[in-house]
Amino acid sequence: MAKVALITGILGQDGPYLAELLLKNDYKVYGLMRRYSNPNFENLDYLGLTNKIEFVEGDLIDEASLMNIVKIIQPDELYNLAAQSFVGGSWHQAKLTTEINAFGVLYLLHALKTFSPTTRFYQASTSEMFGLQHVGGYQDETTPFHPRSPYGISKVYAYWMTVNFRESYGLFTCNGILFNHESPLRGIQFVTRKITDGVARIKAGLAKDLHLGNLEAKRDWGFAGDYVEAMHLMLQKSKPSDYVVGTGDNHSVQEFVELAFKYADIPDWKKYVVIDPRFKRPAEVPVLRAKAAKAEKILGWKAKLSFDKLVKMMVDADLKRYNAK
Ligand code: NAP
Ligand code: F7E
Numbered sequence: 001m002a003k004v005a006l007i008t009g010i011l012g013q014d015g016p017y018l019a020e021l022l023l024k025n026d027y028k029v030y031g032l033m034r035r036y037s038n039p040n041f042e043n044l045d046y047l048g049l050t051n052k053i054e055f056v057e058g059d060l061i062d063e064a065s066l067m068n069i070v071k072i073i074q075p076d077e078l079y080n081l082a083a084q085s086f087v088g089g090s091w092h093q094a095k096l097t098t099e100i101n102a103f104g105v106l107y108l109l110h111a112l113k114t115f116s117p118t119t120r121f122y123q124a125s126t127s128e129m130f131g132l133q134h135v136g137g138y139q140d141e142t143t144p145f146h147p148r149s150p151y152g153i154s155k156v157y158a159y160w161m162t163v164n165f166r167e168s169y170g171l172f173t174c175n176g177i178l179f180n181h182e183s184p185l186r187g188i189q190f191v192t193r194k195i196t197d198g199v200a201r202i203k204a205g206l207a208k209d210l211h212l213g214n215l216e217a218k219r220d221w222g223f224a225g226d227y228v229e230a231m232h233l234m235l236q237k238s239k240p241s242d243y244v245v246g247t248g249d250n251h252s253v254q255e256f257v258e259l260a261f262k263y264a265d266i267p268d269w270k271k272y273v274v275i276d277p278r279f280k281r282p283a284e285v286p287v288l289r290a291k292a293a294k295a296e297k298i299l300g301w302k303a304k305l306s307f308d309k310l311v312k313m314m315v316d317a318d319l320k321r322y323n324a325k
Contacts, residue, residue: 009081060104070111090151101154128152140291179246184317200318213279223305246290
């Protein structure tokens with residue numbers, strides 16, 4: 001019989017890539033979305049998936065809606081990708097970020113324990129939990145947490161609640177501690193997509209400059225399409241566990257900028273980039289770099305798309321969007 005999966009965050013970046021993977025594996029896929037006056041199916045449409053998903057309406061801050069959905073669907077696998085995921089915005093909406101990212105996870109876990117205790121649960125944890133912590137420049141499953149934003153703090157709560165329901169009630173729960181992953185479906189506020197969109201606008205004559213914050217921050221950037229494979233693999237193992245997922249390589253925001261301008265064939269990026277204090281953060285995470293040896297050994301997972309190819313893929317997609325080539 002076909003397996004049933006419920007994905008929260010189905011309209012975001014990762015939701016559509018994961019849905020594509022599960023549909024290819026013959027799953028029936030339910031997608032949880034909030035109520036909108038005007039829903040945006042752009043990312044699912046981009047992959048041609050909108051008509052293949054069974055949508056259910058609910059909200060991570062509405063516990064009763066989650067209880068009902070879990071009770072009715074009783075999925076084999078639940079992937080919790082929904083979140084207020086923008087770190088920069090989490091200082092301005094700290095309470096909402098906490099309600100969605102922290103309490104929302106408690107509500108989901110409680111719903112599973114009550115109505116569907118055999119469901120396998122994936123929690124979208126993040127390298128932002130490490131914040132300032134690293135050993136020799138890397139972070140792995142043994143690295144302590146030192147989150148630097150309300151977002152990172154909310155995710156630490158969710159991480160431990162996910163572990164706690166495993167240890168207290170024997171639920172099959174996994175944390176994927178994912179490092180930054182990007183794609184043409186990335187939200188426009190995140191720095192990679194902001195850069196590729198900005199470059200395409202400049203190329204199309206729609207913008208004269210690109211305002212950015214800290215160009216020195218370093219991130220371990222991979223491709224979202226590769227990372228959803230790791231999520232799925234975690235829930236196929238015989239025992240639940242927590243895994244770091246990343247490429248093992250990192251680059252600065254400036255390196256991303258240089259490459260994006262190069263691929264768009266715009267010489268001298270310095271003529272266009274304006275350093276704007278509005279995009280600097282009250283507390284920065286300066287360097288992230290994964291040591292994903294556990295994922296490689298136990299899941300057989302490794303990032304496939306290189307940094308250069310990722311930047312090119314995103315630049316090409318945005319140039320196409322603006323018909324700027
Ligand atoms: P994303 O593009 O921001 O998508 C998040 C989704 O969550 C959106 O579709 C959003 O719905 C939904 N959502 C927000 N609040 C909700 C609520 N109260 N109830 C129901 N749905 C809600 O994020 P992503 O990049 O796909 O990331 C997926 C998950 O992985 C997130 O939890 C993120 O924190 C985590 N993560 C991401 C990365 C990364 O580099 N991408 C790395 C580590 C961890 P709307 O469309 O209504 O806004
Ligand atoms: O920032 C710097 C900024 O917003 C990356 C989320 O998916 O990954 C993401 O969080 C870096 C930071 O991603 C601008 O200061 C410079 O150092 O693209 P970002 P993030 O904060 O790393 C983690 C793993 C998640 O879990 C999150 O959900 O770029 N930066 N100038 C800028 N950042 C933005 N957004 N805009 C700028 O203008």
